[in-house]
Amino acid sequence: MKTVMTTVGFLFVATAAMAQSSPAAFTEKAASGGMFEIQSSEMILKDGASDPEVKAFATQMIADHTKAAADLKAAAAKAGVTVPTTLASKEATKLQQLSEEEGDRQKLYVTQQILAHNDAVVLHRGYAAEGTDPNLKAYAEKALPVLEEHSRHVDMMKPAQ
DSSP: OHHHHHHHHHHHHHHHHHHHHOHHHHHHHHHHHHHHHHHHHHHHHHTTOOOHHHHHHHHHHHHHHHHHHHHHHHHHHHHTOOOOSSOOHHHHHHHHHHHHOOSOHHHHHHHHHHHHHHHHHHHHHHHHHHOSOHHHHHHHHHHHHHHHHHHHHHHHTOOOO
């Protein structure tokens, strides 16, 4: 029984690794995450963020993720992969939650940014290490240091619990 469970565990890990290495899956996740970064940052700026650090961070997210989106689009074109133009359901839900927040929208924005950047770092690190398409792998390697810096920055902005 233990051998069966171990085998099932290895199959699950292998399947997850293969799914992550799919150029289309990586592109879809990276594009949706980037679009969420841009759209949520535009929303927080439009709604008049009062914290200067949140404003500066949101402005930086729009600039950096707009550039990253162009880089992803170029790499995906070389890889023969279509880049989605709409948010995946996970990011669409988070954006909807942010738009409907009646309390401290800036606090929710920062919390969402922490989670989104953690996801983005894991995604890009995984593809940089295990990706199957050289164009997308090069994109992930180039984007990773910027995403790691965003993650460190937003972690320092973490709201008090």
